[in-house]
Amino acid sequence: MTVKTSIPATEGLSAGHLACQGCGATLSMRYALKGLGQETVLVIPACCWTILAGPAPMSSVDVNVVHSPFACAAATACGVKHGLVSRGDEATCVVAWGGDGGTFDIGLQALSGAADRDEDILYVCYDNEAYMNTGIQRSGGTPRGAWTMTTPGPAGADRPKKDLDAIIAAHRPRYQATATPAYAEDMVRKFKKARAIKGFRFIRILAPCPPGWKYESGDTVALSRLAVQTGMFPLWESEEGRFRLNLSPGKRKPVGDFLRRQARFRRLTAEDEAAIQAQVDAAWEDFAKRA
Numbered sequence: 001m002t003v004k005t006s007i008p009a010t011e012g013l014s015a016g017h018l019a020c021q022g023c024g025a026t027l028s029m030r031y032a033l034k035g036l037g038q039e040t041v042l043v044i045p046a047c048c049w050t051i052l053a054g055p056a057p058m059s060s061v062d063v064n065v066v067h068s069p070f071a072c073a074a075a076t077a078c079g080v081k082h083g084l085v086s087r088g089d090e091a092t093c094v095v096a097w098g099g100d101g102g103t104f105d106i107g108l109q110a111l112s113g114a115a116d117r118d119e120d121i122l123y124v125c126y127d128n129e130a131y132m133n134t135g136i137q138r139s140g141g142t143p144r145g146a147w148t149m150t151t152p153g154p155a156g157a158d159r160p161k162k163d164l165d166a167i168i169a170a171h172r173p174r175y176q177a178t179a180t181p182a183y184a185e186d187m188v189r190k191f192k193k194a195r196a197i198k199g200f201r202f203i204r205i206l207a208p209c210p211p212g213w214k215y216e217s218g219d220t221v222a223l224s225r226l227a228v229q230t231g232m233f234p235l236w237e238s239e240e241g242r243f244r245l246n247l248s249p250g251k252r253k254p255v256g257d258f259l260r261r262q263a264r265f266r267r268l269t270a271e272d273e274a275a276i277q278a279q280v281d282a283a284w285e286d287f288a289k290r291a
Contacts, residue, residue, distance in 0.1 A: 007188050008034045017052045017060035022217030024207035024224060025099075025126045026052060027181035029061065032095075032124065032205075035191025038063060039092045041080055045073035045107060047099035048133040049126075070106050073098045074114040077121045093195045096123045100141030101131040104162050115171035115200045122194050122201045125164070128209040136212045140164070145272055147214070147264040156267055165204060169238070174199035177237035180206040182224035186235060186246055197239075206233045214263030226258040231280045234287055243290045255280055 012033030019026040040063040054060045068076035077096040103125040131137040138148040140162035151157040175197045179187040194201045210217040227233035230253045235246040255277045259265045
């Protein structure tokens, strides 16, 4: 049986990467490269992908890679882009590719500066909601109630997830979007679109992590899909301030369908789950007004 799809058959990611089984960040890179093509330079700060790309001169990705210090992926990407332009190369897309630790937290200042200057780069945050590469510590992207190595108490993380999307939107980027691996065609399309736009662009990917989220490695796509179907991770895009919801789940599934499949949330009480459901419901009322 032949399945009709808009996803290119060409692969920019080899089978020789070093990821854990079921790694959502690896699926995300695969689809991103299908949308970006070979005329791409990746700038990667300290994160899981520092390792997954492989040791020089070998690499699991079929594009040029520049490794940057933790705090300055966006600044390094700006320098790479200006250097290419000075050599007459306007076509190569420069992509800063960082995790939530290097984006929500350590790299936020450089990210804000690049967005404020409307630099011609694409910044991608693959958000797995903790510092996974260094042992699962809480980040600004960790949701309230989630277990990490630095939130081991009975209540898990005691702070809510930082609203990074709102922070980026306040800079008025040329293009901003969310994506997740269960919706591969949506992701590839968004990367193709972002590649064609000049100025600062930002995509945040929800990238499930089996060891960090504590679930079976074969459930990555199912969890990615549930995040959207429950309304916990809406798929949307905004181009020059024009907002569009890409997928309306209709009758949303209860958030417990997503939360209970991850042992990092095993300490949540029924009251905790009800509070999260109320927060998601309120957020969707805001989305309905914008859409």
